[in-house]
Amino acid sequence: MCEGGPVNQDWEDRVTAAWASFDDYAEQDAPDFRAVIDALVAELPDGSPLGLFERACAWDSTGRSDQAVPLYQEALARGLSEASGYKGRRAKIQLSSSLRNIGRAEEGVKLLTPELDAPSDELDDAVRGCLALCLSSLGRDREGLSLVLGALAPHLPRYQRSMANYARALVEPGG
16 A cells, blocks of 8 residues: 555556556667656555656666666655565666666666565576676676676576686675
8 A cells, every 4th residue: 555545456457558568769769768657656645655656667778877866766765665565676676776876886887786685586687787786887897797606606507516616705805
């Protein structure tokens, strides 16, 4: 439930359908896509964390990280993680990526580092990938590479143990 009322499955399905159509919009049609999302968000109570999140995603996905950052921050501040733990985690990943894009990678690292210890879900590799990019932007490439190799290792048909060991060795003293 978000502030002022529940979000029903019909609304969620329409948001999903809108995002499924995203690639149908040319780059110059970004305002049209954002208008679709804005129309859906208008159905929610003012200040809904879910609405703020969807608007942030729309700005972010259309190349405007600078516009997305404050929306992600407000969505999280207004309880997005309580309304939807999954979208809350996505917001942290996407916010840290946007922060990196606007030259604030250190904030992205601070936001995502605690997510390494969060309960595991399908977003774990995205956390590690985005955190690796933030670290690389800060000149901490070995740490970033370690995260990416550690995320990759379980998906390999062979060499999982070796790759996981190499990932650890990149950040261990003397590695």
